[in-house]
Amino acid sequence: MNDDPALNRPLFNRFPALLSKLPFIPLGNLPTPVKPLAALADEIGIEDLWVKCDDISASVYGGNKIRKLEFLLADAMEQGCTSVLTFGGLGSNHALATSISCQQLGLNCIAVLTPEPATAAVRQTLRYHQRLGTRLEIAHRYADTRVIANKLIEELGTTNVYEVPFGGSSWLGATGFINAGLELADQIAAHQIAEPDTIYLGCGTAGSTAGLALGLQLAGLKTKIEAIQVTPESIRPTKLFAQLIKETGLRLRALDTSINLTRLPATAVNIRQDQLGDGYAMPTEAATEAARLMMQTEHIPASLTYTGKAMAALIADARNGRLEGKRTLFWNTFNSNPYPELPEDDSWRALPEGIHHLFSK
Incomplete structure (x- = not known):
């Protein structure tokens, strides 16, 4: 591994001219591993299920945001x-x-x-x-x-x-997730996983989805993305996605003309609302059951806001036969690192008064 952390990011390996043109500071422990989920796959009736472990992307607090x-x-x-x-x-x-x-x-x-x-x-x-x-x-x-x-x-x-x-979710934040797509391509090239047919991940403000889609395109992968919407239509994730795809591609090409991010195929990304339920951070029965199965079969914690709903979509598709004969990758965007010991006393009273009702009995 190169001593320069920037050179451990595949975007800079592939396009070294960007090293002097993009702001970057190493915060993550990357690449994150890919692992099979055999027990969960067996539980939901499919054969080839994997996870991309962004939950351990950093030593203190993992999840997908560190890439941005x-x-x-x-x-x-x-x-x-x-x-x-x-x-x-x-x-x-x-x-x-x-x-x-x-x-x-x-x-x-x-x-x-x-x-x-x-x-x-x-x-x-x-x-x-x-x-x-x-x-x-x-x-x-x-x-x-x-x-x-x-x-x-x-x-x-x-x-x-x-x-x-x-x-x-800006063009610069999405660039961090282009790294993620290229990182997966490197793991495929290293035979750590064969190319997935489909990736499932939660989609809030569309930055991770857009960056991942562009990274897969740059790598020449044909993997499709099922982006599970967890935010209401007022956030306009589909519109944000289209804007981020366009702006990120244009910005990077302006920095390095060898980067050619053409229009994404219409079938490359499916942003879907079927797991949204009553809205952002509102638990659903399907997400609760998905989180329970993840913990029971693989000892992987999940949130009911993002990862639970994304896994609920994957499970529904598996049980409907959509994933039969397919290689499926679940992108774990949650943080699985434990929190430090936090007080259970009334120190919350020093927080803004507008949220005191969350703590009062």
Whole structure:
């Protein structure tokens, strides 16, 4: 393995001219492994099921967001920003991953958070933010997030604040997931896995889906993506996906003319809503059952927001015969690293008053 972490990212291996043109700072333990899920496959009646273990993508906090943050936070530092402003639901893994990475890099983190159901996981995430010193601002509606963000930028100064969008989904964030697609291609070339027919992953703001699709295209793979929508139509994930595909391709080609990301085939990605249920972070019976099966058969934890719903779609397709004779890869975007020991006392009272109801009995 090369001593330069950037050269361990396949995007830079394949397109070395990007090394001096893209901001990058190593945050992840990459590549993440691919493993067979024989017990789960047997349980749901298919033969060839694998997992891409992004749940262990970093030593402190895993999940898919670290791939985006390697580029986004490097950009923040190159611009001389001292604070990073981002967004998410109250239990957002993206917001938490951003805050953890900011702390590692000496950056301040501000998270504008929107409502989601009160669960033990949400409360633990908020306590983790409290431990990290994240500045939390509560938006009572998604529509309020922009107003709050503008006030924060005015307060702190436009040159001091770097804004990371919901889910880290910008062209630069998506570039981090191009690495993921190329990483899978390298693992296929190394015979760690044969080329999958289909990949399943959760889709919120479409950055991971877009980047992965572009990475697979760059690698010349024919693998299809089933992107399981977990956000409402008001977020417009299908439109975001199309915008990210176009902008990311254009931006990278402007940096290196050897990168030719042509229009994706219409069948390359299927963004589907059949597991959304009542909305973002609203558990469904299918997601709950999928999470139970993942833990029971493979000892893999899942969230009911993203991975549970993505696996629920995979299980439904398996039981409907759609995956018969196919090689299927589940992309685990969750964090499986344990949280540090967090208090169970009333220290939550120091959190913003607008979320005290989540803790009060």
